[in-house]
Amino acid sequence: MSQALLTDLYELTMAYSYFKRGMNSPATFDLFVRPPVPNRRFLVFAGLESALSYLENLHFDDDDLAYLDTLGLFDRDFLDYLSRFRFQGEVWSVSEGEIVFPGEPLITIEAPRIEAQIVETFLLNTVNYETLIASKAARVLLAAGKEASVVDFSPRRDHGADAAIKAARASYLAGFDGTSNVLAGKLFGLPVVGTMAHSYVMSFPDEGAAFRAFAEDHPRPILLIDTYDLTRGLENAIAVAKELQAKGRSLVGVRIDSGDLAEATRMVRRRLDAAGLHDVKIFISGDLDEYRIEAFKAQGGVAWGYGVGTRLGTSYDLPALGGVYKLVEDDAGPRIKKSPGKHTLPGKKQVWRLEDDGHPSDRITLREETGEGRPLLRQVMRQGRRLVPPPDLKKLREATRERIFSLPEALKDLSPVENPTYPVTVSPRLLSLQNEAFLENS
């Protein structure tokens, strides 16, 4: 199935009008997130790989065209044009895993107007979600701390199959250790992890039998100890751990998924240690997110690892990013939109990052200006062909983790905030161009 029709109808009705009028000279669009973004003091950019793969493969199948014909909106010439349609534009983009801020162009598309218009919906769909999840994952990591193991348990609550796959990749890219999602593991080479469900325990005559069976059938067993009674579950797990020890094997850990997790983990750690099982890890799950992990730790909870599901994969405290895609320049010059509260920055731009002792400080300039620091946008596609290979996800993850944990304390603060401020300024030349365009445009 081609992805060409994963678009709002208006992209095609606008494209049709441009086509009829020969309005296909180059136009430049910026994809950026409108500030402010509640509860997000920074974002982690993700979605470029999905975007590039889409742009490289974009085409309309025969049955797409047959369907469009049934709508009665387009003539034969336009459908013929679509049958030959390929994206042949230039793309500038921030790299995946980069820390970014609302207001900064993340992707800039320069292409014949029709091509640039038609790709809007898909690019927004994928960048909005992948950046949303990478940014949420970064917060969960900060709450869990550098030493903890954090994995994605979200597939059952993600919004459909594509979300589950993208949530696994985006959270790994931000620094998670793995995912329960087997398909994402296969597609991206991510570490896949998993223990057992309550239904497994319930499928045996008693809990001890279930634990023994699982330990026998799984090389690295983690036992879920709260199906019936936590204390009894723990005793059963300790018995199995001793049996494994006697065979030269070991119990990797126990998982707790319900109840007062802080109190439960303290008790479990104490008893495991008392039994000499210092290496048996405690793994917790159950509607976790950065707020709950912070509270858990503040209450003295002790865990080696966290399985984070629903609230990661749906970015529960902020279920959508306000990413938009705006015309900023065309053959008539720089362009801006004047709708109340929705002004845009005109022209082709660059973002320059100064890092003073880990404190990022960004300036948005015109692309032709030279700023201080490091330019965040680089050209990644020319005439529809990508210029950069896909990233090595393992290395990207390492670098992103490092970047997130090295952020200044003010940005690492996870407390809720309605209207965060961002360390971003706009160059005087760009500001004055905005003022000119505001006065001039229509």
Place this chain on the structure above:
Amino acid sequence: MSQALLTDLYELTMAYSYFKRGMNSPATFDLFVRPPVPNRRFLVFAGLESALSYLENLHFDDDDLAYLDTLGLFDRDFLDYLSRFRFQGEVWSVSEGEIVFPGEPLITIEAPRIEAQIVETFLLNTVNYETLIASKAARVLLAAGKEASVVDFSPRRDHGADAAIKAARASYLAGFDGTSNVLAGKLFGLPVVGTMAHSYVMSFPDEGAAFRAFAEDHPRPILLIDTYDLTRGLENAIAVAKELQAKGRSLVGVRIDSGDLAEATRMVRRRLDAAGLHDVKIFISGDLDEYRIEAFKAQGGVAWGYGVGTRLGTSYDLPALGGVYKLVEDDAGPRIKKSPGKHTLPGKKQVWRLEDDGHPSDRITLREETGEGRPLLRQVMRQGRRLVPPPDLKKLREATRERIFSLPEALKDLSPVENPTYPVTVSPRLLSLQNEAFLENS
């Protein structure tokens, strides 16, 4: 690509253990939403078609098996078993579009234990999301009112491609009039709708030229009038409407996407009427949901139609449903889980609905009991083959709309509520079975 690996790893590690032990006698699992669900006084069930299509087509490709082999968790016998794997169980389900309540079984799977286990993740993923969106759409419809036209504008903010497709279908199924999503239109035969973006207006020398061009190129034009200045935009639209009238055509409507929508629509309606353009419709969009539509109407806003995007497709005030999938019976009898706050109802069940003057009142019973009213669960699959054809979506939409608008006022109340109560009781026999199982199970 097969969907078999869209699963949590633990489904496969558990399945492997069952396989090794020959534990493959029939087991019954219920899929239900844990009560309470904040801000939802009722739910609209959706996702059955995705579930049945998944179950009918479920298989492991050669490259799925090759990947699983690399994990070092499974032996050759099990991979051989998976290569022949097909879902051959029985499925009972509520019908799509039915009003349902948390706690009620929505889908019951009875299958050899391995089959029943492996399908958990996908079923939860799709039913959780589709029911979430159908339920959110119902609230938006109630706010907009029976006379209004409401359409899905969510693709750019939905969580990936699959979510965009499912949001379009689920909102239509609940009673929306259409979607901007062209692919969903093609896949499900949904009406597709769309107007123009600000970038279209900005692509012409002036707004009037843009409006004229669009009206010429589109048979049913709706003009977006807030790119630069609303009042001027409206004047330009009125001029175009008059020109169309002179040609025997008409302007369908104007769209407003920003600013104070209540005030703006009052002004626009007044001026359109003053210009004799009573038939020109007002269409609004911009971060709408049921709360904002209620407020808009309370402030005297007047709109013929609503485009609802971000807050529909992400179910912004409740981004996830707590749907779970629990073992309720196996060859050892009825089963329950005892984790704190997470008790389940054992056994194979039925839900009976009494409708007293539109007031639904439900009772959950054992399947073998006969209740009063109408049974909500029917068998939809036998030995892996579906027993019911896919629904006619148009008819289903009509019936669901009717059902939603006919609900009693108490259920139609849209005000936020942390802990709604639901008109659901449990039969004495089922309650006593739960008590027995609670005492017995492990």
